[in-house]
Amino acid sequence: MKPFETSLLGRMELNNRIGIPAMCTYMAKGDGIANLHHIAHYETLAKGRPAFIVQEATAIAAEGYISDACLGIFTPRQREPLKDIVEVVHDYGVKLGIQLNHAGMKSKCAAHKVSAMDNADVHALTAEEIHRIVVNFEFAGKWAKELGYDFVEIHAAHGYLINQFLSPLTNQRTDLYGEDRTLLLKEIITGVRSTFEKDVIVRISAEEYEEDGLHIADMKDIVEAIESCGAAAISVSSGGLNKHPIQTYPMYQIPYARAIKQMTSLPVMGVGLITKEEEIETILAQEDCDYVLLGRKLLRDPYFLLSWQDAFGLLTEENIGECLYRGIHKHGE
């Protein structure tokens, strides 16, 4: 595989193999409503022509925000400006997904924190309350479709609610949701697919960095659950419920992506401190994963892919417009 080749991901035709993972901008003002900062931010990222962007973790219900500066999709006023984000990203020929999330006990602002288990100020969800959350996700899928997103990413990583149900660290329930820790994830994927009707991607933490937590060898059941519900791809991250900070280094999560790719025929996305052209080329040439996600690299250098393409002689004024072309193209100076 090569960085600038086209490909088909689910039903989406993609222009290259590089995407931008979900990254919270923390720019909402306590109401979950996107504003001009969000529109400008996503326009800048889209101008750099990744194949796709995953919009930041967006809450499907009020108690699901990570922080009070996060976006929501569950009120009409929240949905109104999301249309503008979709439109501006599509203007650049870039696909846009929305990451749907419920933070569970990791919410910093919920009036009532919920999770799989009771714990201090955290309430263990009843089966009826779980059902209501699945319905919240289904509605979010319906709205994402109406808003024109190309795909939905379900956030089942980083220690948020779905991850709390998947992990033995936080789920020792004795009901159906404890007997099968993938049950909530399966219900959510199935529910969102039924309303969104397009490609649904799932983001997982493939390593929890805790002895009693999930490790890559435990991922088989989770991968099978994701496949069985008809998801289009798996995005492989790690951590979220670890007590101590993890050691990071270039491409530190790619071994997990490679291991997941060996478990599934679904396309796999890899991420984690990838910043250099050679790293991207090697990951793809070795087929460690099908898509490479660049987060912080493209936050600080949004036109990195354009400069790289220019070095290959692949950049044209027709593709990116005169202004950006004159800024990026090097005439040998």
Ligand SMILES: Cc1cc2nc3c(=O)[nH]c(=O)nc-3n(C[C@H](O)[C@H](O)[C@H](O)COP(=O)(O)O)c2cc1C
């Ligand atoms: C500012 C910031 C916000 C983030 N927010 C999210 C998020 O909303 N959802 C998510 O799944 N990951 C989130 N992440 C993790 C990134 O998606 C990505 O996995 C991580 O930054 C590692 O990739 P990188 O080294 O290329 O940045 C965030 C990371 C950063 C730096």
